Amino acid sequence: MDAAYFAYREIRIEENRKRRLRIVRRQRIILGLVIALVVFSFAFLCSKLVLSAHSENGRFKYYTTITVHSGDSLGSIAGDYISSEYKDADSYIREVCAINSLGEDGRINAGESLVVPYYSDEFK
Structure with a gap:
């Protein structure tokens, strides 16, 4: 086989590796956002429950x-x-x-x- 073929193959391998890294990075960002959303929602719900126990007249x-x-x-x-x-x-x-x-x-x-x-x- 010829050297140009190996160079093309190596370039393709490197591009695929970079593409997989971008996909993994994107998945980690999405996972972090989902976790942050769940934590925020949980905190909001807990604060809402505490406030709902508080009546209109401060009791x-x-x-x-x-x-x-x-x-x-x-x-x-x-x-x-x-x-x-x-x-x-x-x-x-x-x-x-x-x-x-x-x-x-x-x-x-x-x-x-x-x-x-x-x-x-x-x-x-």
Whole structure:
């Protein structure tokens, strides 16, 4: 074979190597951009969740678990934990029923644990 053929072949090999390097470099840049986008989206979502816990009047909504004692009713529990963020006790009781998957009658028994919402001025 002739020397021009080897030179052409070597040039082609070198061009293919450079092309593969450009492709790999482009893929790394795209991967970096995708990772940056995912991290940014995650940070935005987390900050949005923290801000959504913050109500309009500057108070934070939290949840606590309580144990139902003999003689307790949803009305008495609402009286202990309700705040001005709720229109009335019925809306608070509906939310407690929804959180705890209580039936239509909202019957609770002594010894049960309930998750109840409450509001606080301090960020915990």
